[in-house]
Amino acid sequence: MQSLTIPRPDDWHLHLRDGAMLKTTVPASATVFHRTVVMPNLVPPVTTVTAALEYRARIMEEVPEGVSFNPLMALYLTAETTPEQVAEAAANDHIIGFKLYPSGATTNSAAGVKSVEALEPVLAAMQEHGVPLLVHGEVTDSDIDIFDRERVFIERHLIPITERFPNLKLVLEHITTADAVEFVKNANSNVAATMTPQHLLMNRNDLLVGGIRPHNYCLPILKRRTHQQALQQAALSGSPKFFLGTDSAPHVQASKETACGCAGCYSAPAAIELYAEFFSQHNALDKLANFASGYGADFYQLPRNTDTIELVQQEWTVADTVDTATGPMVPYWAGSSLQWKLKC
Ligand SMILES: NC(=O)N[C@@H](CC(=O)O)C(=O)O
Numbered sequence: 115m116q117s118l119t120i121p122r123p124d125d126w127h128l129h130l131r132d133g134a135m136l137k138t139t140v141p142a143s144a145t146v147f148h149r150t151v152v153m154p155n156l157v158p159p160v161t162t163v164t165a166a167l168e169y170r171a172r173i174m175e176e177v178p179e180g181v182s183f184n185p186l187m188a189l190y191l192t193a194e195t196t197p198e199q200v201a202e203a204a205a206n207d208h209i210i211g212f213k214l215y216p217s218g219a220t221t222n223s224a225a226g227v228k229s230v231e232a233l234e235p236v237l238a239a240m241q242e243h244g245v246p247l248l249v250h251g252e253v254t255d256s257d258i259d260i261f262d263r264e265r266v267f268i269e270r271h272l273i274p275i276t277e278r279f280p281n282l283k284l285v286l287e288h289i290t291t292a293d294a295v296e297f298v299k300n301a302n303s304n305v306a307a308t309m310t311p312q313h314l315l316m317n318r319n320d321l322l323v324g325g326i327r328p329h330n331y332c333l334p335i336l337k338r339r340t341h342q343q344a345l346q347q348a349a350l351s352g353s354p355k356f357f358l359g360t361d362s363a364p365h366v367q368a369s370k371e372t373a374c375g376c377a378g379c380y381s382a383p384a385a386i387e388l389y390a391e392f393f394s395q396h397n398a399l400d401k402l403a404n405f406a407s408g409y410g411a412d413f414y415q416l417p418r419n420t421d422t423i424e425l426v427q428q429e430w431t432v433a434d435t436v437d438t439a440t441g442p443m444v445p446y447w448a449g450s451s452l453q454w455k456l457k458c
């Protein structure tokens with residue numbers, strides 16, 4: 115049996131939610147990944163260091179015994195965020211950075227930012243203290259086509275931010291377009307991007323052809339195949355600017371399979387195997403280790419993990435549903451097969 119050993123991976127973009135859902139989401143990620151960036155889009159959003167540390171404590175209660183898991187908390191940037199809060203975040207090892215959600219762009223983003231320009235003093239403080247800015251990069255103007263929203267956000271906001279704050283560490287999260295790849299490649303080494311399994315493995319045909327597939331619906335929305343190919347080439351290039359961030363985003367089945375379904379793919383139950391599937395499809399499994407376990411830590415100036423995980427070449431099928439305290443969930447890739455499996 116073929117096997118592949120890589121350093122333990124980290125997930126640089128993850129939604130765990132809160133309350134009883136943590137009983138499902140925390141073990142699913144903690145048994146695979148050592149560190150994860152925990153996104154703050156709860157209701158109400160996690161805007162302060164105190165709230166983030168309380169949330170982190172609730173997460174730690176659900177970590178299975180003997181498992182070493184280090185959730186790194188992102189704070190939710192709002193119009194009320196102050197430079198003092200940036201300094202406070204910088205001083206706390208459990209806080210990784212601030213997350214910019216344009217108001218209305220995605221799940222639980224209503225409290226997000228309405229004017230990126232008004233953030234100048236906060237961005238200046240982040241640059242000064244070395245606190246990374248994590249970005250959901252989509253404009254929200256109703257007259258901008260959903261497939262263009264990432265490109266317009268880059269042109270309108272990200273290029274000006276990187277020009278104004280060249281030393282600000284910036285992660286463009288869950289990139290979906292050739293425009294995002296170009297932006298990240300052309301920017302200096304303070305700019306990087308996370309990539310999800312769904313945006314590497316799928317394009318909008320997988321969402322819309324032969325029936326609408328709500329479990330492939332996430333934001334930013336899957337784009338046309340040429341954009342998918344640009345993402346694939348970036349991941350396969352071995353550039354340290356592109357690394358793993360699943361954006362695993364659980365929503366119960368009833369909230370996905372409905373007339374107005376929620377955005378988000380719950381990929382955690384097969385996360386590392388999905389990336390292995392992508393790299394193996396392109397005969398590039400040798401690129402998995404740095405993408406999953408190296409470049410993200412390097413970018414955040416954290417040590418690489420020293421323990422390892424083993425994947426074995428063995429076909430298996432992702433479960434149709436996962437039971438949770440609030441109802442069943444349909445994981446991403448449900449009922450479909452994968453060629454590599456994490457050895458437990
Ligand atoms: N990606 C998604 O489609 N959904 C995420 C939010 C986000 O990361 O934009 C969620 O929290 O459900």
Ligand SMILES: [Zn+2]
Pocket residue numbers: 220250287288333334
């Ligand atoms: Zn997002």
Ligand SMILES: [Zn+2]
Pocket residue numbers: 127128129153361363
């Ligand atoms: Zn997300």
